[in-house]
Amino acid sequence: MWVGDEGTYICEAENLFGKVQAQATVTLTGLVIPVIGESPPVVNVIEGNQVTLPCILLAGNPLPVRQWLRNNEVLISSPYVSIRSDGTLHLESVHLKDSGEYICAVTNVAGTSRRVTAVNVHVIPVIKHGPQIFSTVEGNAISLPCKASGVPTPSIIWKKKGETVVPTNGTIFIDSDGSLFLSVPHGEDSGEYSCSAINAAGYATRKVQLTVYVKPRILNTGSSILQDGFKGQIEISAKVSDDVVLPCEVKSVPPPFITWAKETQLISPFSQRHTILPTGSMKILDIRVTDAGTYTCVATNIAGNVTQMVTLNVYVPPKIQRGPQMIRIQVKQSFEIACISQGIPPPITAWFKDGRMLELDEKLQHFTIRVASAELSDAGVYTCIASNMVGQDSANVTIEVQAPPTLSDLEPPYDKTHQERLSSQQVAFPCPAKGNPKPVIKWLRNNKELTGTEPGIKITEDGTLLIISSLTSDDNGEYKCVASNQAGLTDRKYNLKVHVCVITYESVGLFCDRM
16 A cells, blocks of 8 residues: 555445445555455366466555465466466466465565465366276176276276165275276176266266176076086976977076087987977977987087986887787687787786776786686677876777587477377477577488478477478478587487378268157
């Protein structure tokens, strides 16, 4: 200030509603030590921005000299650094090197005043460029880099799918250089990660992609993952001519390469009957008995391989070897009926006679019926049924037990071969033949066959009775019935003697006595 600046100063404020005044008196008494207005003790500025530091002189007599220093070195005006008329220091575009302690020193003969401002130049974080795609095999440790620079030192935050990655005990942690370290990565750790470096000046973000290769694993039917490596053996059963799927459903990253082999022979990818499905399982069309055996599925990718063993059982419905459908034997002869069947698994055989199941005994032994001496009761329809878990087959054999004809004993008077009758009488000759099959009966008179159409002769339909009516002497002779069937024949003879009555004619006198 100058001496001429002494006096009374009035400040007046006025509007439509009125006016107000304030008054102050300034008196100069001589030398005055410089007085500097307040300034911020700390100024934070982002690199590249402008910064202005005030140094307002409030008092001082005589007029003080002002000077700016940075870290105790005098600042000189330049296109980059300017000191304005009011003493304000202006830096056009600050750099990291501009950080430090700035001093505004005001001096006159009365003394010196200082204002100190610490200028902190903050640098926006920068993340070092590098690969953004990473891969590893599950279980093999990997580090995702995030080397960042900035002032102040930025803090590092990792995120996956928008969620902050939280370090866990020994398996996931963030290194001092900002890298995300996964000591035992799993398949679910695959995905896009973002690294953010943050400080007071701002932040920077960089994304990386992680793929964790997963070893092939076999899924069970419930789609839950089973153990690595060798899963063990599965047994599959199917009926011949059906289609079958041998399971080998595999989960892995990347998808595995699947090969199938039967015993030690690789299945050709060009086979018309074998198809490897997208799941890894193999479909076999129209299976055959020769398809039975042990199959090996091997799933391989960059992370490893897994083996699945599948045993295929091909079941075949029973088939009975056909033989004669009709067997004829005679009473007391032996016979044998075999039931030879094939199938996988071996069929169980059951015998039935006329619909009734036969029990194992001396006649029925396993697959064969043996009869040493046939009886009529052994005749009938024998059914063999062979069955297993995929089907059954049956075969019928009819046993016909043949008995040669026999003639039953007769009651008197027909129990005697010699028969006598009077002429004009009637005679009947029975022939009660039995046998199996039913005998055919023929009648002969004096070795000449009778048909039953001769005069006075009648033969019943079944041939068991010969009737001669109104006997004459011409009917004398030998009568024979012959009963025959496929098992043999028998006969019975009758000798017939017809007695003729002699009638003598005499004169007879007739008279009538009247009363």
